[in-house]
Amino acid sequence: MSEQTQMDTLAYSSRMLGWAPLGKLLFVIAILIVNIATASVLVTFVTLGIGLTLMAYSTNFKIPFIIFLAILEAFAILIFGAGVISVNGTDTSTVIWDTDFLWMHFHMTVDSFNKAWLILLRGTSGIAVMLSFATSTPIPHMSLAMKQVHMPTELIEIVVLIYRYAFLLLERMEAMWNAAHSRMGFNGARTSINTVAAIAVGIFIQSTSLSDKSQIALDCRNYRGYFPVFSEPAKTGVKWLIVIVVAAVAIYMFGEYTADWINMAHLILGVE
């Protein structure tokens, strides 16, 4: 099985698979909103804790390598972004660092430093919470959640079809990739670039031909413009709503109460 399909396998083997997808989605959205609604650093740790706990329960942290790389990439982007924010302080709080380098001016203040940390922690905890949802909810379940909130049928059908055919095209791409490997297609940088370009073009052409054939197959099976659902996922009941509201309110209150508890500049650099 290819690396690309491992995420799907992971979601289908999750302990949280049977949970109401809409409930999970609303829970994650509520936590993410609260996470950015308060200025407390501690809330980001609470959010991170929730995300990691859910991920541990859902998958025992068996994250496919390619997804792990994607998380690292997102984390690197967050660090870079936070770095940029921290050296662009415009306020009048205590200056930590001020210097010129080439045409750039770096101006780090206590506030910009704290803001950068808050954003980094919010981003990291947000990724953890979203991953707990992604690793426990296959796309088809998500489409059913979308159906439950009465999103347009056309949009949902497109999501389902993209999901289905993306895997097919990934499989074909993998076959082409292996074939190229066995024909010395990655022998040197120049050849590799040519090969990757050829594979991309090939996949694009195949996708159009696949869509034609699939249209015929859909007609053959009496497609009426929607995919009927036989097994509905668990419904989002009152219990879910109570959990979501209680969790969101509790975290928000906690955030308001602890807003000034941690000053990262003081904690790390000893600067007030």
Added chain:
Amino acid sequence: MALFEVRNVTYSYNSRQKRPSLNDISLKVNEGRRTAILGANGAGKSTLFYHFNGIFKPSAGEVLYNDRPLDYSKPALRELRNDICVVVQNPDEQIFSSTVESDVAFGPMSMELPRDEVDTRIREALDMVGMTDYRMRPSTQLSYGQRKRVSLAGALAVRPKVLILDEPTAGLDPQMAREVMELIDQLYCAGTTVILSTHDVDLVYSWAEDIIVLNHGELVYSGEPEEYFSDPEKTAYAGLARPHTFSVNSYVSKMRGLEESPYPRTTSQFIAKMAPEGAKGGHVRIVPVKEGTEAVEKTGAVGAYGYRAKKLVEAKGIEVDYMYDALEMCMQDAVKSKDSVLYCDEVLVDMAVDRIRSLESFGIKAEVIM
């Protein structure tokens, strides 16, 4: 009675095509006959059967279903496609739901059947193709052979009157291919008209009663297989080869100074024809499998024919010698004067008896015990 009649049909995919994909074709497909459409790649086989369910509308000519010209209005096509199911060659083009269950349920749900009925049909269809354990699996996690079975189950769940299969055994291992053919026999015996398109001449020769041969969109032949394969030039013209059994019979009959006719279509029939005069056939005990069927005494090799028979022998722990191609293997035993026991789905019994008795016309009388 002609189920389909194609009258002077011409079809081109686009106006720039120099040669139409189907060129002035006229033919009939009879109800209740095992019909195969034969032809090399690009012969127009798929194009032809997409005319049967109204996917393609002829540029010229007309297609009749049950003696009535096809109505291409939406409601009429919907009704037509509830009757006629096409299983395309590549299962990936056909399976578009995310799980096995949802894909098999697609047809019955689209027919707006009650939920219980849909559930029954899903269970039965998956049972028939041996995919019951995979019901909740995502379709992305299946092997090619499994996907092929699921695509077939999707069609079976609709319970069509006519089942059209495009290269049903392509890409399958030999055992699975035989299982699919057994399933096709089962559907045929249950009253479904089966049309299959293939370029596997051996498969066609052992299975089909009628063949339709196409070459570059032209009709080359329509009728019984023997007449067509007797003409090597005609066979080569369509980019095909003669079936192995047909060729061997032809050569060996000439060498022995025998008549080519009767034409054996299976190995057992061929061996029966070539057996020494006066050779005695064995007994085949047929055990019709229905609810409550019990194991019988083992009087020879044991075979299971049909999916219910296979389930029974598994459930009862019956030791089986022939799990695949069991009828043919029991026939071969009978030709070798050996006795055998064949657990056979009730619906397949008549066909099994006919086939075993057919050995008599090749010189060996095998006795059927019920």
